[in-house]
Structure formats: C-alpha cells, structure tokens
Amino acid sequence: MSPTIHLAQQPEADELLSRSPLAALIGMLLDQQVPMEWAFSGPYTIAQRMGADDLDAARIAAYDPDAFAELLKEKPAVHRYPGSMAKRVQQLCQYLADEYDGDASTVWRDVETGEELLARLKALPGYGEQKAKIFLALLGKQFGVQPRGWREAAGAYGEKGYRSAADITGPESLAKVREHKQEMKRAAKAAKKA
Known part of the structure; x- marks a missing residue:
C-alpha cells in the first residue's frame, strides 16, 4: 500500500510521489534553491510534459538532452x-537504469541496515550526505522503509520533529518545517557575527 504524501501540496503531484519511487527520488533531487512544493511538483510536471502517467528512468535517461x-x-x-x-535528472535516471534496471525502489528494497541504505543513497548522482539523510528519513517516516538503524543513519532528520521534507504531512507541518529552517538560518547568522 502506498503512503499519502503531501510534499507538493497538489493532489495530482502528491499522488504521483506516493506511488512512484522514481518521482520521489527526482523530487528530492530537485529540492534545492527552490520552495519545496515547487521541487516536489516537478516530477508530475515532467510526466505530464512527456505525455505519461508515470515516470520511467530508462526513457528519461535516453531522452535527447536538449x-x-x-x-x-x-x-x-x-x-x-x-x-x-x-x-542532473538524466544522470540520476541513467544511474538507476544502469545499476538498478530502472527500478528506483530497488535502491532501498532488501537493504538490511540504515548505513547500507545511506551508502546507496549517497551513491546516487546529485545526492550528497544531507540530501541522502533527508531522503532516508522520508523513507523511514512516510514510506515505511525502516531497516535496522535507519533513524541513526538519518541523523537528526530521523528524530521526531519538524526539520525537513521527511516531516511534512500537510500544510501545518510544512509551516513548522519552514519555521525551523528560519530559526537555523538566524542561528547560523548570529554565530557568524559572534
């Protein structure tokens, strides 16, 4: 059974994220330097523009880059x-096509530990340490992917609270995550001045 995801804050886009592991990975990849909802609605927009109901890693990887x-x-x-x-999206899809036969869920299927899953996520093109930990927390908290030690491997993102995309279940939690991020920015700014 698919979870009910609310990261795009648009029913159609969230439905795709809920049922498509590839859409979730692409949404997380796009989640930088734009509002979270914009990033996570991206996979739905890509699917629509490709004339598809779902995303296919091999098809995206083979698409003419221009x-x-x-x-x-x-x-x-x-x-x-x-x-x-x-x-970046095409690089991610090419990697998934080459390493996982295009099946994004294989990245986390059958992993035994959180550390193993974190290593697999960090190996994905466009995924650094922080993005991999946030996605690992998202998998654990909302997709039910909970290998042994997943919370520890996700670091602070695995804890209860409102730190990242992993904690968003609706508009209220989105506001709390934004508030937390603003607090972190203020603290970092104050630390620089000190």
Whole structure:
C-alpha cells in the first residue's frame, strides 16, 4: 500500500510521489534553491510534459538532452535552474537504469541496515550526505522503509520533529518545517557575527 504524501501540496503531484519511487527520488533531487512544493511538483510536471502517467528512468535517461532541458524550461519552469537540473535528472535516471534496471525502489528494497541504505543513497548522482539523510528519513517516516538503524543513519532528520521534507504531512507541518529552517538560518547568522 502506498503512503499519502503531501510534499507538493497538489493532489495530482502528491499522488504521483506516493506511488512512484522514481518521482520521489527526482523530487528530492530537485529540492534545492527552490520552495519545496515547487521541487516536489516537478516530477508530475515532467510526466505530464512527456505525455505519461508515470515516470520511467530508462526513457528519461535516453531522452535527447536538449529536448529534455526544453521540457524543464517550458513555462512554468520545473526549477529555477532548469537546464542544469535537467542534466542532473538524466544522470540520476541513467544511474538507476544502469545499476538498478530502472527500478528506483530497488535502491532501498532488501537493504538490511540504515548505513547500507545511506551508502546507496549517497551513491546516487546529485545526492550528497544531507540530501541522502533527508531522503532516508522520508523513507523511514512516510514510506515505511525502516531497516535496522535507519533513524541513526538519518541523523537528526530521523528524530521526531519538524526539520525537513521527511516531516511534512500537510500544510501545518510544512509551516513548522519552514519555521525551523528560519530559526537555523538566524542561528547560523548570529554565530557568524559572534
């Protein structure tokens, strides 16, 4: 059974995120330098522009790079930096096609530990340490993917609270995550001045 995801704050986009592991991975990839809802609605927009109900890693990887960049640039753009993000999405999809036969859920299927899952996520193109930990927490908290030690591997993102996309279950929690991020920015700014 699929979870009910509320990251895009749009029913159709959230429905795709809920049932498509690839959409969730792409949404997380896009979640940088744009509002979270914009990033996580991106996979739905890409699917619609490709004339599909779902996303296919091999099809995206094989898409002409210039044409794929144009799909992301079309108004409204999928991301603030549609050209570079188009390349990243295609790199991610190529990796999934090569390493996981295009099945994104294989990244976390059958992993035994949180550390193993974290290592697999960090190996994904476009996923650094922080993004991998947030996605691991999202898998554990909302998708029921909970290998032994997943909370510890996710670090602070695995804890209860409102720190990241992993904690968003609706508009109220989205507001709390935004509030937490603003507090962190203020604290960092104050620490720089000290």
